[in-house]
Amino acid sequence: MERTFVMVKPDGVQRGLVGEIISRLERKGLKIVAIKMLKITEEMAKRHYEEHKSKQFFSSLVSYITSGPVVAMVVEGNNAVKVVRKLVGATNPSEAEPGTIRGDFGLDVGRNVVHASDSLASAEREIGLFFTPDEILSYEREVDRWIYER
């Protein structure tokens, strides 16, 4: 089982898409093992997006992600990193396929509704940035035998 980090960005919260996004993850069969609402500080934003610090959009990205509350989650499932990236869709919502979260709910790369880790290494790093180990719960679901063959 893999774990990945997912976040409804400030625009997703403001537009009332938290339930819709969580619902899509749940309906896929993924399991939420941690969740919280928070306002990201500038320092945390810079750490979360440090790979982009030399990009021209970095300061607007930091302003965007700190502009209001976000909903941060740890999501678990088989191939969770890749599966969630597929559900989320391409970075630019105008290019994202219909049926994906960004494809269905966005038009601008600077307002793309949701974040998801792009690799197992980023997932571990981002989960560690947002959650302490005791905030992440391990629990069984009876329904998992209807989601997974084994």
Ligand code: IDP
């Ligand atoms: P990702 O979120 O699909 O992994 P990244 O390339 O890691 O995409 O970029 C991180 C975030 O930075 C994007 O989700 C988006 O909010 C923002 N971003 C990426 N490229 C641009 C751009 O060209 N202009 C403005 N914002 C951008």
Ligand code: MG
């Ligand atoms: Mg990324």
